[in-house]
Amino acid sequence: MEQLQYETAVKRLEEIVAALEKGGVTLDEAVKLFEEGAKLAAFCNKALKDAELKITQLSAAEDSGNDE
């Protein structure tokens, strides 16, 4: 579950940084974006530090419903 979120988090963080770098946001938006970004960065760092490889057998693997 966490590994699914990691990529999402990094992508969102990239978007936020891009938006802030581009400018043209209101102060309110900037504050909100910054707070969200800081949380995402902390999450990513923690995810990388705590990650543990998950190993599943094919017979026991769950189908990836809406992955694509």
Add this chain to the structure above:
Amino acid sequence: MNLPVITVSQLNIYIKKMFDSDLSFASVILSGEISNLSPHYRSGHLYFSLKDDSSAIKAVMFAREASRLRFQPENGMKVLAVGRVSVFERDGVYQLYVRELQPDGAGALAVAFEQLKKRLGEKGLFDPAHKKPIPAFPKRIGVITSPNGAALQDVLNIIRRRYPLCEVIVAGVTVQGNAAAGEIADAIEEFNRRNLADVLIVGRGGGSAEDLWCFNDESLAYTIYESRIPVISAVGHETDFTISDFVADLRAPTPSAAAELATPDIYELTYRASSLENALFAAYKNILAEKRASFDVLSARRSFADAAGFFEADRHKLELLAAALRQQTETALRKEKDRAAEAGRKLGSLTEACIAAQKLRFTKDVTALKKLNPLDVLLRGYAAVEKDGKVLGGADDVAAGDTVKVLLGDGTLTCDVTQVTKGKRNGTTAI
């Protein structure tokens, strides 16, 4: 003519009996070149001739034996044929009934490999344009290999070290023998059907060419070719090449190398995350600085407008805005400040240490200097003699009748010299 009349059949049967009774025809190994090859597609029998520079012999290989061939006999191919020589009565020909056929020179496997490679290559299975890119950040990696082999452990160890964020789905299969190619192909199909992985690693550790043979299976080659999920082939060692390697989207020299090719390095990811974090702080700081600058412009304009009539509501709004700005700027800058303070502290303690060292050296210098100070000597009970404001260097500097000043530690005596005696006295040098 007393000879009996016999039929053709009788003659041929007789000749056949003669051939068959000669044990040296029962088993021969014949070296020659295949020509006039005509496979009988329905029965599976192979009919051909074996020839050398000057002679030829007909040969037949029945379907039972021919089906076990791993390579395809071709016209012009040099072969060793094992079989018996006998007669085909119907046509009245003697021929070689082939039990085994081997390419002369290169091994049968090598020839079979080259033939399959050529055939699949012509059908476009190795086309670089068909090869799919390997995803940079796979969420799930399918590993198709022996569940007991060292290759699996190698792959898992490397993925665990490089990219523990992903999930590995292991399909344990046989990786040698007759069933292997089918099991591997089934696993690839299952991964595709159930959409279970972003990339597949298919392979096994090292072994003999015979052991690795299942990866040269034609139908497995097509399964790999048709896989929607990119396939990394990792069979044996660096020097082993199989058909799977050529069809796969990426060939890895070993299973360990495949694991590395399939995963990003977590250190790169960590670097990426911290770069993003830095960029986030920098961009935010810029925005705050910008907002503050435009606020300054705004407030300047407002004070000008004040003269024309300033609305209390506007002033209130402005104050709120200013307060918010101050607070946000402070929050953003606090981190920087802390960092600067920390650096300052470090610098401070460094400076203090430096000053202390200088102080110590200075104290030492002063002590040394003090020892050289003549007044210090006088304080210990010695005296200096001065004439006309100059300290006397020796007895030559003074004559009888001169007036000299004797300097003591705490005062001065004015003396008249009555006599000058040269030379040492009492072993001490006269001042």
